[in-house]
Amino acid sequence: MTPTPTHLTLANGVQMPLLGFGVYRSSPEETVQAVSTALADGYRLIDTAAAYGNEAQVGEALRRSGVARDEVFVTTKLWISDYGHDEALHGFDRSMRKLGLDKLDLYLLHQPMPTEWERTVAAWKAAGQLLESGRTRAIGVSNFSTELLGDLIDRTGIVPHVNQVEVHPFFTQPELQATHRRVGIATQTWSPIGGVMRYFSDDPETAQSPLSHPVVTALAEKHGRTPAQIVLRWHLEHGFSAIPKSVRAERIAENFDVFGFSLSAEEVAAIDALDTGVRSGPNPADINTSKYKLTIAD
Structure with a gap:
């Protein structure tokens, strides 16, 4: 079997x-504890954001882990209250102080804010400066559409390295994926196993989940894997970078154990077909x- 790419x-x-x-x-x-567990299990990408309120704790876990700094890819995001050029530079400095880092691996604009677009564009120009000065190794955006990506690039000449977006078997965004491939933007998927369907449901207990769909459960039985592992493997087969979240040690380990098997093109297509087109x-x-x-406190 061909070795599975890890990067x-x-x-x-x-x-x-x-x-x-x-x-x-x-x-x-x-x-x-969650980040410490993840690093011990082999994860080497940690994704946080100023708006999550836990950058300092991510930094603490990194320092405690004993894992060399250059082995861990750290991402954080600029919140919309800090959009604007100078505000973005200040927001970056604040995040770095909370993380306790000298250099970041990936810095993202957290949302596009089309109704406050000039501030968004100004923040993106500031991100470009941070990249040029070597303070972050890569820059990107989150939740940007094809149209907004096009305008951002036209206005600044700076192509995002990453667009982090909602993608799971029930919402696959094929047109946006095509844009990413055409422009050279990596797709990173938040809530990759569909947890978003519970987070934003009026009744989380009854919210639909890709993990219980018969196509996914049948593949899980066939491969001797869990439904979550099947869905995460589907992301990897597409070449997406997926960032599942959990605070349970057993689930953290389970989610990382997806490199020892593969899905066929037909199996990937069967999961693709579950797309509802509904965010x-x-x-x-x-x-x-x-x-x-x-707003983010200093």
Whole structure:
């Protein structure tokens, strides 16, 4: 069997792990242990954000781990309250101080904010400066559409290395994927096993999940794997970088154990066919500082 790739190469040559560990909705109290467990299990990409309120705990876990800094790919994100050129530079400095790092691996704009687009463009220009000065190895965006990516690139001449977006078997965004391939942007997927469907449901207990779909459960039985492992393997087969989140040690280990098997093209296509075209998370077009009043404390 051909060895499974463990990294993808960004447009600037930087190597980014295909499978990472996310800490969205992990409380500060949970984050140190969860990240420590993930690093011990072999994860080498940790994804956080200023808006998650746990950057300091991610940094603490990194220092405790004993893993060399250059072996861990660290991502954080600029929150919308800090959009604008100078504000973005300040937001970056704050995140680095909380993380306790001198250099970042990937810096993302957390949302596109089309209703505050000039501030978004200014923040992106600041991210380009951070890249040029070597303070971060790569830059990218999150939740940007094809149209907004095009305008951002036209306005600045800076192509994101990564677009981190909602992708799971029920929402595959094939048109956006095609844009990424055409422009040379890596697709990174948040909530890759569909947890977003519970996070933003009025009734989380009854929310649909790809993990219980018969196509996924049948493949899990066939391969002797869990449904979550099947879905994460599907992401890897597509060449996506997936960042599952958990605070449970057994689930953290399970989610990383996806490199010892593969899915056939027909199996991948069967999961692709589950796409509903319906977004489960917030519509990025609706996010702005009037509706989301969170600000990040220094």
